[in-house]
Amino acid sequence: MDFIIQASYGSLAAVYAVLLLLTFYRVSGELLWHFRALCLASILWAFSLSYAASTSSWLFADSWPLETVRNLVLTLLFFRLWVNPVVWPRVLLYVMLTGLLLLDLIPELRQWLILSGSADLRLSGHLVITITLLIVLEQVYAGVDNERRWAVKHFFLGLLAILFFDLVLYAEAVLYQHLNDALIAARGLANLLIIPLFILAGLRNPHWDAKLVVSHQAAFRTASLLLVGGYLLVVAIAGFYVRDFGGRWGDLLLLLLLFTASIGLFLIVTSGQLRSALSVVIAKHFFRLKYDYRDQWIKVTRALGGGGVDASLQDRCLKVMCDALDSRGALLWKSDGENAYVACGFWNMLRSRYENEALPRSVIGFLAQYGWVIDLEEYRSYPERYPEDLDLGYMVDDEDLWLIVPLLSESDLYGVVVLAAPRSFREIGWEDHDFIKLVAQQVSSYLSLADAHNALSEAKQFEAFNRVSAFVVHDLKNISAQLTLLHDNMKIHRNNPDFIDDCIDTISHATGKMDRMLDHLNGDSISERNLVNVALSEQVAAISGRFKGTCREIYLNVLESDLNVTLDEQRFSSAVENLIKNAVESAGTEGHVRVSVGVRENEGQAYVCVEDDGPGMTEEFVDNSLFHPFKTTKGNAGMGIGLFDAKEFMKSIGGDVVVDNRDSGWTRFTLLFPISSCFNQKASARGSV
Incomplete structure (x- = not known):
C-alpha cells in the first residue's frame, strides 16, 4: 500500500509540475498567478504525501499544513472568480483556514486542547473546510453564464471530484478517528485521473479573466438546501439519542419522531412566509443589490405575456406586482375618463370590502403630481415625511393595506394599485421603491395598450355598422330612383299594358331587393x-x-x-x-x-x-x-x-x-x-x- 501511495502522489507531483510549466505557455489572463500558486501548492502537498509513504520519520498528518495551504490558495481562487459583495463569509472562511493551519503547525496548541478536555480537532476541521469549499464551489459555478459553461465545466468538475473524495476520506476518518490507508492511496490515483479535465479546460478557455457572479436564485437554492440539510441533521441526531436511550419505547418514539419531522419538513418546504423571510435575509446580507434584475425582468415579461396562466390581463398584472414585493394581494383603481377612479381589480382581496371604496381626492392629486410610492407603514409612523394636505382617509386605519403605487401612462395617472401587507416583515428602501415603480410602469403600458385595443375594436365594430348602413342607404337610393321614375311616367303611360307589366316587374324587383337587404342585416350570409x-x-x-x-x-x-x-x-x-x-x-x-x-x-x-x-x-x-x-x-x-x-x-x-x-x-x-x-x-x- 505504501508503494502505491508513494508512486501515485509522486506521479501527481510531477504532473502538477508539468501543468505549472504549461501555465507559462498556454494560460493567460488575470487569474494566471492564482493557477500557478495552486499548482505549486499541489506539488508540495503531493510530494509530502509521497515522502511520508517512503519513510517512517514523516507521517501523513505532517502533510496536513500543506493541504491547508492548498485549500487556502483554492479559496483565494474561488473568491477571485466569485464576486460576492458581502465580506463576512470570506473573513469567516479565512479565519477557519488560519485556525486549522495553526492547529496543524503548533503541537503545543493541540496538546493544550487535549488537556483541556477537547479531542484532536484536526480531522473535524479538515472535514468542515472540505464541506465549506464544496458549498462555495457550487455558488461559483451557479453564477457562470450558460454560454461560458462549455469552456469551464471540466475545471469545476475536476475540483468537485477532488473535494468530494476529500469529503469521503475525512468523513470516514472522523467516524473511526484515524485515516484509512486505502482511501489515501485511492485519492492519489483519483487525482491523477482528474488531470485531463484540467488540461481540457485550459485548452477550451486559455484566457482566464472572467468574473463569475452568483444569482439570487442560486443563493436562495443553496440556502434552502443548507436549511433543509441542517434540519435533517438535527432530526438524525435526535433519532440517534431516542433510539439508544429510549429503552423499550425507543422504536416507537423513533417512528413518532420521524413522522413529526416529515410533517415539519413539508411545512418548511411549502411555507411561503419562510421563503419570503429567507429571500429577504439573503438579499440583505449576501448581495449589494436586492434584486436580480435580469431574472426579475424575465419573470415579469413572461407573467404579463400569459405564461400558460388562464387569467385575465388585469389579474396577471396585479399578480406580477404582488410577486415583485412578495405581497399577499392587490387592489386596482382605474380612471373612468372623467377624473374619477373606480375599483375594478381585486387580486386575492375581498371584493365586497373594497368595491364601493373611492380613492381620496388628495391621494389622486399627490400621485399625479409627484408619482411617489406611498408607504402606509411609514405614513402611520412618520406622517411629517409627507405633505400636510395629503389625507389617506380610511387607508390609514386599514392594517391590511401596505403600499400605494401609481400607474403612470406618459405623464397622466392611468390608475392606482394598492398592495396588501407582505407575507413576512420587510423594510422598504430606495431600491424597492425604484423596482416597484419600474414594474408599475410596465404594467401600466400593458393595461393602457389593452384599453386602446378594446377601443379600437369598438371603433371597428362601429365602422362595420356604418359601412353596412352606407350600402343600405345606397340600395335604398337606387330603389327610390326607380320608383320615382316609375311614378313620373305613370301619368303618361297608365293606359299602356306594356307599361303596366314593366311597373309590376320594377316593383317586384324593388321588393326583392329590400328583402335581400333585410336578410343581410339579419346576418344571413x-x-x-x-x-x-x-x-x-x-x-x-x-x-x-x-x-x-x-x-x-x-x-x-x-x-x-x-x-x-x-x-x-x-x-x-x-x-x-x-x-x-x-x-x-x-x-x-x-x-x-x-x-x-x-x-x-x-x-x-x-x-x-x-x-x-x-x-x-x-x-x-x-x-x-x-x-x-x-x-x-x-x-x-x-x-x-x-x-x-x-x-x-x-x-x-x-x-x-x-x-x-x-x-x-x-x-x-x-x-x-x-x-x-x-x-x-x-x-x-x-x-x-
Missing part, C-alpha cells in the same frame, strides 16, 4: 342556395328596360343570346344597375348609353359592357379613387359605393371589372365573367370588345 343560372341577355335586357326615358337613348346590343352564368342574381342585377345608372347620369338627358352582351373572341370570356358618351373621368381619379368606397365624381349626389360593390362582387366569383376612359368624353365599364361559370356558349363568338 351568401351561400350556395343563392346561386342560380342566369341568362345574361334576358337579365341585362330587363334591367336596361327600367331606365327607358332617362336619357336620349339606351342601345342594347346582344352579340351572344345563349349565354348562361351561375351566380347570385340579386348582386349581379345590382352591379349592372349601378353601371347603367352611372352611365345614364354621366350622359345626361341628351346623351347616349350602349349596353352590350357577348363573348370575347380570344379568351372565350362572357362579358357585359356599358358605355356612355358623358364627360368621362380624370386619369388621376381612375387610378386612385374609382373603386374605393365613398369616392365619387358626383359630389353630394353620390356615395361612391356602387362601383366598389360591383368590383367586390366580380372578384368574389373570379371575374373582374375593366374600365376604359377618355378625358375628352367617353367611358366604358366591362364586367368579365370567369369561363368556369359560363355554359351553353356557341362555338364562335360574334361579338368582341
Whole structure:
C-alpha cells in the first residue's frame, strides 16, 4: 500500500509540475498567478504525501499544513472568480483556514486542547473546510453564464471530484478517528485521473479573466438546501439519542419522531412566509443589490405575456406586482375618463370590502403630481415625511393595506394599485421603491395598450355598422330612383299594358331587393342556395328596360343570346344597375348609353359592357379613387359605393371589372365573367370588345 501511495502522489507531483510549466505557455489572463500558486501548492502537498509513504520519520498528518495551504490558495481562487459583495463569509472562511493551519503547525496548541478536555480537532476541521469549499464551489459555478459553461465545466468538475473524495476520506476518518490507508492511496490515483479535465479546460478557455457572479436564485437554492440539510441533521441526531436511550419505547418514539419531522419538513418546504423571510435575509446580507434584475425582468415579461396562466390581463398584472414585493394581494383603481377612479381589480382581496371604496381626492392629486410610492407603514409612523394636505382617509386605519403605487401612462395617472401587507416583515428602501415603480410602469403600458385595443375594436365594430348602413342607404337610393321614375311616367303611360307589366316587374324587383337587404342585416350570409343560372341577355335586357326615358337613348346590343352564368342574381342585377345608372347620369338627358352582351373572341370570356358618351373621368381619379368606397365624381349626389360593390362582387366569383376612359368624353365599364361559370356558349363568338 505504501508503494502505491508513494508512486501515485509522486506521479501527481510531477504532473502538477508539468501543468505549472504549461501555465507559462498556454494560460493567460488575470487569474494566471492564482493557477500557478495552486499548482505549486499541489506539488508540495503531493510530494509530502509521497515522502511520508517512503519513510517512517514523516507521517501523513505532517502533510496536513500543506493541504491547508492548498485549500487556502483554492479559496483565494474561488473568491477571485466569485464576486460576492458581502465580506463576512470570506473573513469567516479565512479565519477557519488560519485556525486549522495553526492547529496543524503548533503541537503545543493541540496538546493544550487535549488537556483541556477537547479531542484532536484536526480531522473535524479538515472535514468542515472540505464541506465549506464544496458549498462555495457550487455558488461559483451557479453564477457562470450558460454560454461560458462549455469552456469551464471540466475545471469545476475536476475540483468537485477532488473535494468530494476529500469529503469521503475525512468523513470516514472522523467516524473511526484515524485515516484509512486505502482511501489515501485511492485519492492519489483519483487525482491523477482528474488531470485531463484540467488540461481540457485550459485548452477550451486559455484566457482566464472572467468574473463569475452568483444569482439570487442560486443563493436562495443553496440556502434552502443548507436549511433543509441542517434540519435533517438535527432530526438524525435526535433519532440517534431516542433510539439508544429510549429503552423499550425507543422504536416507537423513533417512528413518532420521524413522522413529526416529515410533517415539519413539508411545512418548511411549502411555507411561503419562510421563503419570503429567507429571500429577504439573503438579499440583505449576501448581495449589494436586492434584486436580480435580469431574472426579475424575465419573470415579469413572461407573467404579463400569459405564461400558460388562464387569467385575465388585469389579474396577471396585479399578480406580477404582488410577486415583485412578495405581497399577499392587490387592489386596482382605474380612471373612468372623467377624473374619477373606480375599483375594478381585486387580486386575492375581498371584493365586497373594497368595491364601493373611492380613492381620496388628495391621494389622486399627490400621485399625479409627484408619482411617489406611498408607504402606509411609514405614513402611520412618520406622517411629517409627507405633505400636510395629503389625507389617506380610511387607508390609514386599514392594517391590511401596505403600499400605494401609481400607474403612470406618459405623464397622466392611468390608475392606482394598492398592495396588501407582505407575507413576512420587510423594510422598504430606495431600491424597492425604484423596482416597484419600474414594474408599475410596465404594467401600466400593458393595461393602457389593452384599453386602446378594446377601443379600437369598438371603433371597428362601429365602422362595420356604418359601412353596412352606407350600402343600405345606397340600395335604398337606387330603389327610390326607380320608383320615382316609375311614378313620373305613370301619368303618361297608365293606359299602356306594356307599361303596366314593366311597373309590376320594377316593383317586384324593388321588393326583392329590400328583402335581400333585410336578410343581410339579419346576418344571413351568401351561400350556395343563392346561386342560380342566369341568362345574361334576358337579365341585362330587363334591367336596361327600367331606365327607358332617362336619357336620349339606351342601345342594347346582344352579340351572344345563349349565354348562361351561375351566380347570385340579386348582386349581379345590382352591379349592372349601378353601371347603367352611372352611365345614364354621366350622359345626361341628351346623351347616349350602349349596353352590350357577348363573348370575347380570344379568351372565350362572357362579358357585359356599358358605355356612355358623358364627360368621362380624370386619369388621376381612375387610378386612385374609382373603386374605393365613398369616392365619387358626383359630389353630394353620390356615395361612391356602387362601383366598389360591383368590383367586390366580380372578384368574389373570379371575374373582374375593366374600365376604359377618355378625358375628352367617353367611358366604358366591362364586367368579365370567369369561363368556369359560363355554359351553353356557341362555338364562335360574334361579338368582341
